[in-house]
Amino acid sequence: MSKNKGKEPGSQLRWTQPMCDMLFKMLVVEAEQGNKPSKKYKPQSLDKVAKEIGVKFNVECYASHVHNRLRTVRKEWKLIQDIRKKSGFGWDDNLKMITCDKQTYDAEVLAHPPHAPYLNKKIEQYDEMAIVVGKDMATGGFSKQWSEPSPLVENETPQNDIQNPEFEGDSNTLPKDANEASNGTSSKGRSHRKRTYAAMNEDSPFSEMTEQLKQIAVAVTALSHGPVNTNELHKIVMNVEGFEEDMLDEAFDHLVNDEKAGRAFMAKNDRMRKLWLEKFFNKTL
DSSP states (O other): OOSOOSSOOSOOOOOOHHHHHHHHHHHHHHHHTTOOSSSSOOHHHHHHHHHHHHHHHTSOOOHHHHHHHHHHHHHHHHHHHHHHHSTTOEEETTTTEEEOOHHHHHHHHHHOGGGGGGBSSBOTTHHHHHHHTSSOOOOSOOOOOOOSOOTTSTTSOOOOOOOOGGGOSOTTOOOHHHHHHHHOOOHHHHHHHHHHHHHSOTTSHHHHHHHHHHHHHHHHHHHTSSOOOHHHHHHHHHTOTTSOHHHHHHHHHHHHHSHHHHHHHHHSOHHHHHHHHHHHHHHHO
16 A cells, blocks of 8 residues: 555655666656656656655655655756766767766866766666756657666765856955955054953953854854865755755755855754755755
8 A cells, every 4th residue: 555645744755776767767658648848747747656656665755755856866967967068078979978088087086076977987867867857858768777876866975066157266265355354454443452352351251252252263264264074064964854865965965066155054053054954945946
């Protein structure tokens, strides 16, 4: 008996490779039957796919789970297309493979290690992805069986390095206003603060507050320099409760791309992290 009847819970669904294979096959068929009139599938198609996956694998699978999985697939598709557009890369349409020479490969993998599975290797399910999340129209004949796992299937390394041109360049460079705020203090302001601090009693609450502010400033300075610790960031993001794993993985990718936002997220407490994620998903849904 299917477990996906009744009100949808907020539980997460861990997608296995066989579940992903079935998802692709069913969605290709739905597209062939005209149930994907634009970029999105009809709601009844998502309901149908979720129900059959739930029955086949004896799990609680809902249309929302299918929708979130499609978001992950779209992210993978976008990554593939972004790499194809970059200078130095070619495309073998027969093998469905992004091609490049050794020098280009080494440079790309050094800068973006998660891109390695897509370089000089056949991209499994490429034609099916083009139909399910791309702009291609279904033409029938997709009865292929897939055995090689996608790099974005859960329990494997998430793809977390989609380029964002808006943040290219030296990530350690502070904005002009921030530099002015830290370095452009007038001598008059300094002398005023010295007199104020000297007048404070060491045991006063102002003195304690000043020390706390100093500690915060040291922490902020540490967060503002050097690369983001992606392992620590991934652990922090994935431990936030109340969200599906696919959604948290998407937020992690965004925070890795935007190092400034990633550092700020790591500095927040649990409640503020959850609020940030709610705002992020409201914007992206």
